Amino acid sequence: MNSIRLEDIRGAVLILACCLVFPADRTAAHPAKFTIEQIMEAPFPSDLLASPTGKSVAWVFDSKGCRNVWVADGPGMQSRQLTSFTQDEGFAIGDLSWSPDARMIAFTRAADLETEKPANISSSPAGPAPREVWVVPTSGGPARKVGVGHDPMFSPDGSSLLLIDKGQILSASVNADSAPKALIIDQGKVHSMAWSPDGKHLGFISERDDHSLIGVYDVAARTIVWMSPSLDHDQSFVFSPSGSQVAFVRVPAEKLPEFVSRRSGQPWSIWVANIAGGEGQRVWSADDGAGSVFYPTLSEANLLWTARGELVFPWEKTGWAQLYAVPVQGGTPRAVTSGKFEVMHMALSSDRRHLVFSSNQDDGDRMHIWKVDFDHGGPVRVTADHDIEDYPQVNDAGTVFALQSGATKSLQPVMLAGGQWKLLAPQSVPAGFPSSKLVTPEVVTFAAKDGQLVHAQIFLPHETSGTKSHPAVLFFHGGPRRQMVLGFHPMDAYNWMYALNQYFASQGYLVLSVNYRGGIGYGMEYREANDFGPDGGSELNDLLGAIDYLHTRKEVDPRKVGIWGGSYGGLMTALGLARASDSIAAGVDYAGVYNWATLLPARGGTVDPGQATKRAVASSPIATIDQWKSPVLIVQADDDRAVPSHQATELIEDLRSHHVVHETIIIPNEIHDLIRYSSWMRLFNAADEYFDRQLEKRPPAP
DSSP states (O other), X not given: OTTTTOOOOOOHHHHHHSBOOOOOOOOOSSOOSSOHHHHTOSOEEEEEEEOSSTTOEEEEEEETTEEEEEEEETTTTEEEEOOOOOBOSSOEEEEEEEOTTSSEEEEEEESOSSOSXXXXXXXXXXXXOXXXXXXXXXXXXXXXXXXXXXXXXXXXXXXXXEXXXXXXXXXXXXXXXXXXXXXXXXXXXXXXXXXXXXXXXXXXXXXXXXXXXXXXXXXXXXXXXXXXXXXXXXXXXXXXXXXXXXXXXXXXXXXXXXXXXXXXXXXXXXXXXXXXXXXXXXXXXXXXXXXXXXXXXXXSOOOEEOTTSEEEEEEOTTSSOEEEEEXXXXXXXEESSOSSSXXXXXXXXXXXXXXXXXXXXXXXXXXXXXXXXXXXXXXXXXXXXXXXXXXXXXXXXXXXXXXXXOSSSOOEEEEEETTEEEXXXXXXXXXXXXXXXXXXXXXXXXXXXXXXXXXXXXXXXXOOXXXXXXXXXXXXXXXXXXXXXXXXXXXXXXXXXXXXXXXXXXXXXEEEEEEOTXXXXXXXXXXXXXXXXXXXXXXXXXXXXXXXXXXXXXXXXXXXXXXXXXXXXXXXXXXXHHHOTTTOOEEEEESOOOOHHHHHHHTTOOOOTTHHHHXXXXXXXXXXXXXXXXXXXXXXXXXXXXXXXXXXXXXXXXXXXXXXXXXXXXXXXXXXTOOSHHHHHHHHHHHHHHHIIIIITSOOOX
């Protein structure tokens, strides 16, 4: 629920170009070794994308809310900033797309990249601005707005640009200033466009109310053919190298409640259809039991058609998200990867011969990059370092790019050169970034209240020697299908949250970051936990186990334990305060769920009447509000579309009626993901000050 789905990520020169608004200074109980501002200084890279020709690579840098497109190219792969946006004005950049000749990059710029409803994060008197598509030349020059829309894609000859807006596919000239014109008007929600290799057909997904279809538009004939249509959910389509066929994933339509675990269901399948006529056939189907429910990687593309005539796809047959390949004619799939680990992201080179993917193989709390050359055997890890690499990209020459971070070094775009990772923009890391003052978190495990093994990471303050006891802070990520890693995270929100946990450790807190059940990285059974979420709240057992674990640490003052988290982590925070106030002294709850029975209908889901509703309420913090005694700081964005603000309203109303001490911060017009840097700083400085008051000032344990 970091969107509650929240499901992808987001230099010295750049920082000087950005206009920032710093919060007012405050007085801390003791001087920090570094400030929150310093650890938030490093720009955050996202949307890494290799060029279709040559070996250039592009990405987006977010430097204190000022977002710009960057590129690395030329013989020395020197990095350059292409766009010149200069303010923390509440606009994100994403959906990068290269022109076929790599001379232009298109992108979407908007306050909210995910929804059609525009957001007015900057509180402009003129109201909210819609999503807009822009283009910028890679040789230099100003960026130009093309029109309203999102998900831009160049035509195969590079002369036009396609974009999507309100269910329509629009076409605009790249070089003219004329307004985009409708190419396809569809009754569904259109997304995931792709050109056939020969440029004669355009594929797209049309999302309907209870099913989805894959359409193929014939450019010359101006007709649409639907690929073997059904009332199921067709997704992850890919054209054959010849452009005469389309392969896609078909997931059976089922009415399923949100956030409820599923270990099995009606098996999903892979289909191949002919462009001419749309007739298709099933070439493979998942087995019953484990793996029968389609579980994609974190990548947008989850079905790849290789040059060898195989379809590569993720499957959880073993209980772990692995990659398999099956001939396009059908047959028995072969395992591309195997083991007790999960594949996170994958990408195929445009010549379809090189596959790269990230996984936590042999290193459960870090991701590394692996490469497959389909003409020369199985996966090979590209380096043997101990950093974190994710979001891999590969070009036709086999050059690999990724985003890399470490426990004490910020996330940066890198390329593989001579068997080593090379930083593409080393000048972007500010001189004041406190890398040498950070701690390296350690992996710990402990037993939950129901006996299950729980995964976590612990940040120990530098001053843990001797007999001094420290206040402690429990942290819970959102999602819940997320995993905190042993370093700066490749997703923006968790990158910032990791930074704040490092800051808390510098302030003398022991921080326990809990990868509770429901999260990824530890296999299907851990993620699809029994009695999870609104179906029983079994994740509470992990929280109670974390409290017990802290009580075993001699460094911890048990009277000074705090808890914080956002989104699903906010739910965990509220659960902790409503179920274990005797053990938790204070909490900071950002955008947390308070009542499943009112949240799910607000998100378009349902809660069946009767026992299901009672179970949802019993799984919520509201069920034991009378046990909530500890103070809490509630922070809420009032245009949150993932966890609507009525959840905070319900909580505040009940806290008032039960005379629980609480404070609130409302951020007008912000959305769930907190687009502005100033919003993150407001949350983080408030959390720091709140824990300073509530924990540091408490009397020590006897």
